[in-house]
Amino acid sequence: MSDPDLSGLADQAPLLRRQILDWWEAHGRRRIDQKPWMFTPDGRWPDPGEELCVLECWVAEVMLQQTQLAVVLPYWHRWMAAFPDVGTLAAASEHDVLMLWQGLGYYARARRLHAGARQLVAGAQPSAAGSGDPWPRSLEGWMALPGIGRSTAGSILSSAFDRPFAILDGNVQRVLARLMAHPVPPKRELAGFWRLSETLLDPQRPRAFNQALMDLGAGVCTPRQPACGTCPWQPHCAAYAAGDPGRFPVKDTPPPVPFQVIGVGVVSDAAGRVLIDQRLPEGLLGGLWEFPGGKQEPGEAIEATIRRELREELAIEVTVGEELITLEHAYSHKRLRFVVHLCRWLAGEPQPLASQQVRWVAPDELASYPFPAANARIIAALEARIAAG
Numbered sequence: 001m002s003d004p005d006l007s008g009l010a011d012q013a014p015l016l017r018r019q020i021l022d023w024w025e026a027h028g029r030r031r032i033d034q035k036p037w038m039f040t041p042d043g044r045w046p047d048p049g050e051e052l053c054v055l056e057c058w059v060a061e062v063m064l065q066q067t068q069l070a071v072v073l074p075y076w077h078r079w080m081a082a083f084p085d086v087g088t089l090a091a092a093s094e095h096d097v098l099m100l101w102q103g104l105g106y107y108a109r110a111r112r113l114h115a116g117a118r119q120l121v122a123g124a125q126p127s128a129a130g131s132g133d134p135w136p137r138s139l140e141g142w143m144a145l146p147g148i149g150r151s152t153a154g155s156i157l158s159s160a161f162d163r164p165f166a167i168l169d170g171n172v173q174r175v176l177a178r179l180m181a182h183p184v185p186p187k188r189e190l191a192g193f194w195r196l197s198e199t200l201l202d203p204q205r206p207r208a209f210n211q212a213l214m215d216l217g218a219g220v221c222t223p224r225q226p227a228c229g230t231c232p233w234q235p236h237c238a239a240y241a242a243g244d245p246g247r248f249p250v251k252d253t254p255p256p257v258p259f260q261v262i263g264v265g266v267v268s269d270a271a272g273r274v275l276i277d278q279r280l281p282e283g284l285l286g287g288l289w290e291f292p293g294g295k296q297e298p299g300e301a302i303e304a305t306i307r308r309e310l311r312e313e314l315a316i317e318v319t320v321g322e323e324l325i326t327l328e329h330a331y332s333h334k335r336l337r338f339v340v341h342l343c344r345w346l347a348g349e350p351q352p353l354a355s356q357q358v359r360w361v362a363p364d365e366l367a368s369y370p371f372p373a374a375n376a377r378i379i380a381a382l383e384a385r386i387a388a389g
């Protein structure tokens with residue numbers, strides 16, 4: 001394996017910085033409606049070294065870890081209105097935190113933000129002014145919080161404090177791999193790519209440089225069909241010179257994504273209430289509510305799957321009625337098909353044998369519980385069925 005070759009690039013770094021910053025001044029996402037956390041309370045782009053609201057930058061960085069800017073914005077505004085300071089976030093209930101994250105996906109991010117706020121508030125040192133300043137100023141301080149890796153930490157420190165810390169998220173890896181036409185997947189040579197990002201970082205304007213690099217990756221050097229004709233780094237780009245930038249970054253063949261069928265029961269009682277359970281706190285969707293069910297065994301009819309899962313997980317007996325909806329949902333590591341049937345409760349007091357708690361709720365109360373995206377579609381189908389009588 002060969003690390004990315006830094007020798008030529010170190011000499012060119014001042015020119016590359018100037019080119020990307022000039023491009024960003026003219027074409028970057030620099031409006032307050034695009035990245036409000038990057039502005040001062042009086043609506044200015046900050047002066048060099050001027051501090052921004054750390055909580056706003058932290059929340060934005062975590063939301064942006066797996067999600068695009070346009071999707072994040074309304075969530076970020078709602079979140080900051082509900083939790084305007086770290087103490088309010090730390091004191092919030094997990095239910096309220098998950099409700100505000102509902103629909104954004106990767107819910108562990110919300111739980112980790114919440115846990116991080118509690119950790120910071122608990123460890124806040126009184127400042128010289130007398131009030132507690134909970135915010136770390138080092139990579140290690142940020143990386144001690146749950147769910148914060150080196151790139152997120154670097155991004156928060158450069159955004160909020162204008163400190164010279166490099167970033168290396170997926171977008172930046174792609175830009176740098178193309179710039180070098182590097183023949184090895186970045187994931188296998190992260191140390192070299194970190195050195196590359198650090199070499200390029202503008203020590204005088206780290207906040208602006210990292211923002212420019214992010215904007216270039218998000219808007220110009222995109223995964224498919226990069227807009228090389230508008231790219232400030234085109235004259236230096238080895239992938240462009242090679243004539244096929246889409247070939248970079250080189251990727252390992254991904255492992256096959258497993259596929260599973262999940263039988264789900266929307267169980268109702270004689271009063272018309274439906275049964276939901278809250279997932280255990282761990283895992284991708286931990287703490288969210290859902291309709292009960294589980295994996296179909298090989299050779300098993302889906303009705304039998306639902307009866308068995310409800311018996312094993314809730315200790316209840318049901319009759320499985322007609323299908324309500326079938327839907328597919330893709331996660332990064334697996335694809336699921338949910339086959340959802342209406343069920344009638346027969347016997348057994350529901351018990352949370354594989355969940356935190358079980359609850360009978362009226363269908364019109366479902367909106368006040370946080371559900372994963374697939375379950376939201378089940379609720380919509382249920383409401384349509386009820387409306388149709």
Ligand code: SF4
Nearest residue numbers: 221228231234237245
């Ligand atoms: S020239 Fe094209 S491939 Fe190279 S960095 Fe710019 S947009 Fe990406």
